[in-house]
Every structure is written in C-alpha cells, then in structure tokens.
Amino acid sequence: MKQGPFDRGAIDIAWCPGCGNFAILNALKAALTQLGISPEQIVIASGIGQAAKMPHYVRTNVFNGLHGRAIPAATAIKAANPGLTVIAEGGDGDMYGEGGNHFIHAIRRNPDITAIIHNNMVYGLTKGQASPTSSLGFKTPVQVGGVTEEPFNAMAVAIALNASFVARAFAGDVDQTRDIIKAAISHRGFSIVEILQPCVSFNKVNTFQWFKENSGYVEDSYDPSDRSAAFNRAAEGGKMALGICYVNSERSCFEETLSPYSEDSTPLFKRDVDMAKLARLVDSKRQA
Amino acid sequence: MPPAVVGKNGDISVVLCGEAGQGIQTVEQILTQLLKSSGYSIFGTKEYMSRVRGGSNSTQIRVSSHRVCSPVDRIDILIPFDTKALEHVRGRIRADTVIIGGKKELFPAGGADHFNCIDIPLSEIASQVGGAMYMNTVGSGVIAGLFSVDRQRLDDFVAAFFGDSSESVIEKNRDAAARGYDAAIKIIEDGRIRLDVSANPEVENDILMNGADAVGIGAIAGGCDFVASYPMSPSTAVLVFLAFHGDEFGIVVEQAEDEIAAMNMTLGAWYAGARALVTTSGGGFALMEEAVGLAGMIETPAVIHLAQRPGPATGLPTRTEQGDLQLAMYSGHGEFPRIILTPGSLEDAVYLTHRAFNRADKYQVTAFILTDQYFMDSYYNLPSVDVSGLRTVRHIVETDETYQRYFLSEDGISPRGIPGFGTGLVAVDSDEHDENGHITEDLDLRIAMVDKRLKKSAALENDTVPPELIGKDDYSILAVGWGSTYHVIKEALTVIGRDDISFLHFKQVCPLHRSTVEYLKRARVTAVVEGNATGQFANLIKLRTGFDVHHRILKYNGLQYTVEEVVGRLSKII
Ligand SMILES: Cc1ncc(C[n+]2csc(CCOP(=O)(O)OP(=O)(O)O)c2C)c(N)n1
Ligand code: SF4
Ligand SMILES: [Mg+2]
16 A cells, blocks of 8 residues: 555554544555645644544554543643644544533643544443443443443533534444534644544444444535524434534634733744843842 | 940841831841941841741841851840730840830830840830831831941932832831931940941942842843743742743743743744743752653753742741752653752852853753752852853754754753744654654564653763862861751851861763862761751762761751751760
8 A cells, every 4th residue: 555644654553443443544655645734733632531642543643641641731732843744633522521621621721732632432442331422321341230320411511612623423324524624723723623433342232333323424505604593403302413513714713812922933942042131030039 | 234235256236026017028128238348247047937927937147347258146136026026036135135115015015134135215216207017117227327337328228129109108218217316326326236347448339139039130140031930939039030031032931821831932032033931949849840751852051049937838938948859859750861050159149050051051951059048048149140152052953944952962861942933843852753753663662762851961060060079188077968958067167167168069960070089088977957858968878979968967947057056966976
C-alpha cells in the first residue's frame, strides 16, 4: 500500500481486530491529508484509553497525557503556538467522565482546537465497565444490575452551552466521518466531533448494527445555525443525529482574546523578555 | 505627666487591629508606602481571618531607623478600631504599649486608666467626616502625624490613593487624613508622646515590595509567558501580579476551571515552547499531583509556585505554615527527580524564581518554589533588586527528520524539541515510551528509560544552591532554617548576640546540598527551626545525611515566628 503523509508504517496497533477505532484512524488520516496540513504543524493530544492511543498511530506530533486531561493540554498548546493545528482525542470515559469538567469549560473558553470523542458507550481499556454514555440497563461486571444513571448527552450539553461547532459521526461511514473531521478542523473555535464507535470486545449491546439502526444523518434542509432546533434534535429520544448538528461562527476564540496576540502572532517560544521593561517595573516599586 | 517615649533602638512596632471590612489593609498600603518614602525603613505583615467582613485582623508595621525584615511580638503603638480588636491583641499589650483611640469607644465600661491610652476618638472623628468608613483613613493620618510625615505628602498620597473614587469620597478621605494628622500633632505638642526614631533619606528611594511581587518579578525574569492557575489563598497574589503585568510583558494568563486543568495546561504550554508557571496552595496542589508525575514521565519542564498554608484539607486558609515540604518532595507517583527552592528573602524570591525557570528547562524537571502565606503577604524595603544580569536561557532545539524526543543520552538529558520548530516530530507519552516517545511495553527499554530519568539527579546535585551561613565559621551552636524564617532567625541571633551561634539557611532543599552534613557535624548543638508540627526538614536531613539534629523548634498555630519567640526558644537550648 502507498504510504500517506500520516502513515507510520508497520507498527503494532493495540486495538482488537474489528474495532471501530481503525475506521476512525483512517478517516482522521484522510481528513488531515486532504486538508494538506503538514504533520510537523499538527499536534494530537490525548488522554488514556483505547481511543486515546490514536496519536501513536498517526505520523505527527503527539502529547499523550493523562486520563481525562487532553483538552487542557491541547488548549495550552494552541495558546502557546496558535500556528499549530491542535486536536484533542479520547474516549467517552476520558472526555465526558474523568475530563467532563474540562469538556464543559472548553466549550465556554472556545479554544481553536478540535475534540474528537470516540463514543463506544463503554470503558474499553479497563475491560468493560459502564461509561457516562452507557445505556440504562447496560450490565457490566461493576454495574451488575445494569446502569441506573441517565446517559450523558454531550451533544445537548454542548448546544446548551452555545458551543462553537458540534457534530456527530459514525465510524461505520469513513467518508462522512472524514468530511465531518475536516469541517471541524477548518472551523475556527472549539469543535466537537463525537464518533459512534462499536467496541467488539466489551459492548455487545451497542454493536455496529445497533448504531446503524439507531442513528441517522440530519436532512439536507437542516439548519445547523438554528440553536433551539439543534437543541431539540439533540435532546429528543429516538435516532441519534449524525452530521454537523450546530455551528456558531460568531464567538471569538480563546487565542484571539489573549493579549500577547493582539498585535503579534509570533509563538511564545520566539519571544524574549524585555529586561529593560522589567528593570522599570522593579523601579516602579520605589514610588508610592 | 512626662511624655511616653516610644520605640527601642530607633525601631517602633505599630499594630492596627480591626474587623475585616474596616480597611486595615488600606491603612497598611497607605502607611508602608508613605513612611518608606518619608525615609523610614518598613516591615509590614498581617494576620487575618478567612472572612470578608467581621472578625479581628491585625497588621503590624515596624517603622525603623534601620532595616527591619521580621515580625516582633512587641507592640509600641496599638491602634484598635473597636473593643474586639483590643481583646484580639490583649496578650501582647505591655505596660509601655501606647494605645491610641477613643477612650469611651474602646473602654465603654471604663478601665482605660489601666492602660497607657491616649485619647483620639477615631470613630467620632470619622463620623464628623462622613461615617465609620473613614476611620481607617483617620488612623492613617494619626500615624503619619506621629511620624512627622510631611503634611502635603500625606494629602497628595491620599488623594492619589483614592483617585479612582468619586470626588466627594476623595475629599472626605483627605479630610479624614488631615484630622487624624492634626490630632497626632496635638498630642505630640501637648507632650503626651515622643517617638524615638529617625528618618534616613537614603531609604526614601528604596523599593518596597512583598513576597508575591518578588516571585512575580522573578518569574518574568525567568521568561514566564504563560500562567494558568485556580484561585486559592495565599497563592493567588502571584496570579494577580502576573495578570496585572500580563499585557505589558506578553503573558498568557488564564484562570483554569480547576487545578488539574491548570497543571495540565502548564505542561501543554511548556511542550509547545512556552515557559509556564502555575501558582497554587494546599489542596489545589494536591489536585495537581498526578500531573506532576506526568511532568516527570514526559520530561516536560514545569515551574510550580506552592504557597503553603496550614492543612490538612482546608485547614486555616489565610494563615501560614511550612507544612507542605513533604508533599512537594514526594508528590506524584513513581520515581523521578525534581528541584525544590525555598526563598528566605525578597531577593531570594526574585533570583530563585528566575533560576527555577532556567533549571526546569535545562534539566526537564519540575522546579518548585515553596513559599507561604507569611512570605506572600509581608513587605519590606530594600535598596534594589538588580535584574540586569538575569537572562532567560532556553534549552530547546530545532528538530530534524531524525529527531527522537527521548534519545538515550549520556547524562539522561535528551535535547528538547517542540512541535512546529524544525522538520522533526515531537512525541511525548505518559505511558512508558521508546526513544521516539511512543508507547512501549518493552521491559528492557523500561529499565533504560527509568535510569535515564534518574540520571538527571546527578546533574541536579551538582547544580544546587548552597545553604547560606550567617555568623562565624567556628560556631559551636548551629540554628538551621529554610524558606520564610530567614529574617526572623537572623534577627533573633543578633538579639541573642553570641558569637558562638550561627545560622544555616537553606534556599534549596531538594536536592539537598552536599555540604549540609559537614556544617551540621561542626556544631556541638544543632537546632532546626521550622513552621510545622513534625520537623519535616529535620526528618529530611536525617533521611539524606543520617544526621539527627539535636533540637527541633517547631511552630504550627498558623502564625509566623516572631523575633522574641525564636530568641526565647533558642535560649532554652543553648
Ligand atoms: C486517573 C486515572 N483513572 C483511571 C484510569 C484507568 N483508565 C484508563 S482508560 C479508562 C477508561 C477508558 O474508557 P474510555 O475513555 O471510554 O476509552 P476506551 O478505552 O473505551 O476507548 C480508565 C478508567 C487511568 N488511567 N487514570
Ligand atoms: S476493547 Fe473495544 S474499543 Fe478497545 S480496541 Fe477492543 S474493540 Fe476497540
Ligand atoms: Mg469508551
């Protein structure tokens, strides 16, 4: 097979055969390739989990940090060097459970990064406990009587908080997933892409077939700028909406609001401290 | 009646005490500046309750003919704003403490005669001006008058200080200050009081700052261009300082949603080439611990300012303690090296914070600056802090296609590339990783990577700030301290006045300087003086050197030592 710019060659991939993550990997690499961004200019930050292993399988810069903490790291990477394209990636447990607070506040902060959340409705890496998105009644070795907690509806939360870009994809459709990721990365502001991902080893309920039957793309007439319609769609039961659910291009993104970049886009590492100014600051402590 | 002569060797301790919300802090700000620019050396420190209104808080301002940098028990002039305030400091009132205030206000049930009280009815004067809210400015005027501050200077200063307020508030404050001033002049002219202190024009142009300013200045000198933190007393003052100067120096300032985010942002920022600081306290730092381990694993530099307060848990939020040495020392799971710096003076805070940035970058480790509430909130004047020689040294490399973030080098330090600078790729991983930064479970590689990380310890040990010996070399008694007790122990030794006692002050406790044990062995008697209940530094010395210090002088009631206290407790063992 021909090597693409983001292929790492013959590496050992730790996912189970048949896992939905492979399709997401392909969609992501295809999106980055089509966007024409060079690997040196991209950072994929991730947490811990099966999904969070993603950056190891893409030829680019990697910040594989802690479980739940990809978003704060990614936010800071972008703020330190706004020229970089920054992606934060992880599973539903990673992003909505351990990192749920960061997810919410990133929506408020609106950094120009893309969050890709693999939603397999289960904890894969730790072998099958419930995740924040597991369905009611979902039985696991821990939730022995089945899940009793209401599943976390990230799309509705994001739209309620007036997120900048909210989309959902299905790993079963690589081309659509690729296009949604492309749109998310191209969007200025915090872009959320939740990808429905079958876990063949630990989720025997929400299978490929189940996802296929229980999701559907928004129709062509759907207006992603209509917030209340988008919220209603996200909040109502029934089939999970796929596609670009909500876009708000009005909000300014985090880096734009930071004073170091108000007149100068130079990344922080290329700047120097004005020591004469610092000496004046020290001197200002002489006066009352 | 002859005038009460106030002061000892040209050094006067003024204490103001009142409820939160009565403006004690405003008085402190006005007076420290005003008295310093009138030629007095100043030391100001405060103790306050964790509440916004009510309670009893006090501020001590030492006003002196010579430099003073530490708190004393002694109160020469006490200005209580209410009866509760009087109770709050009762134990420190001596026969010669002059209490200035309204006799009727302070002693409604009588009894003023048991004290050396000079009647200036602050609250009555304040209501004549326009209300109780002006009491603090009346008090400022009184003290300015007592110290013969130029009347015009006071007026100008007060006008400028309240400059952002409405015209009428400015006028009323000027009036309040003037009335307080006149009342003070009157008691001097009436022969009721005489102050034994003289101004020295040399200090008029000194700089005046507190520990938070000093850490902030050191951070900027170290190239700090990013700060993400979550508010928590007493560490917030540094965040506020950097926010205030953020535009001027091009600093990204972000209040994170929690400390976990703050610390992970700090690491993301360093990874991408910034020089980030996080400032935190107690429980806030406890939340950051996992990311301290991440820093150790991915060998991304980090600078953490940890301003200690008494714990565990919420403890005493606005008080001081040196109780988090162990926490900093052992924070984060797994084994990896770190640097812990413990400034004692304001100069230390500037230079060590600057150093923290350069050393964290050079060795790719976390550098801690350990201060405490007392250090953050205390002010004094000093001739200058020379920042002209300080440089930001960046240890990042431009990468090429062959770049490996964790190249197994001789000394364990792999050249640090950052994304977007060069043609290489930079991968870091909290999992055990190979030289390229990718996840591995190769157990031989695991050993190589652990060894690589730990090898940096040897280099760190060769680059440690030595302890400072104060006093003669041929001591027989050695007092040992670290961090914020520097000045108080130093002054206590001057008071004791014996030339066989010296003081060894540690400005870096990790790695511990290798000269430590030699210093200790030379003494007949050793005593560690520290602000915690278990002697954490004494334990550390024992662990690292095998040396058992003879005495542990400990304090953990939430307040800093005073000079008298150190004198008293050291005297018992020598
Ligand atoms: C602080 C912390 N707590 C717990 C874990 C263990 N852990 C690793 S991954 C994971 C959850 C994985 O689920 P998810 O994020 O949905 O990812 P998936 O494996 O399903 O892709 C947990 C609990 C950890 N690594 N760190
Ligand atoms: S456990 Fe599930 S999510 Fe993880 S690799 Fe296997 S199939 Fe995929
Ligand atoms: Mg999952």
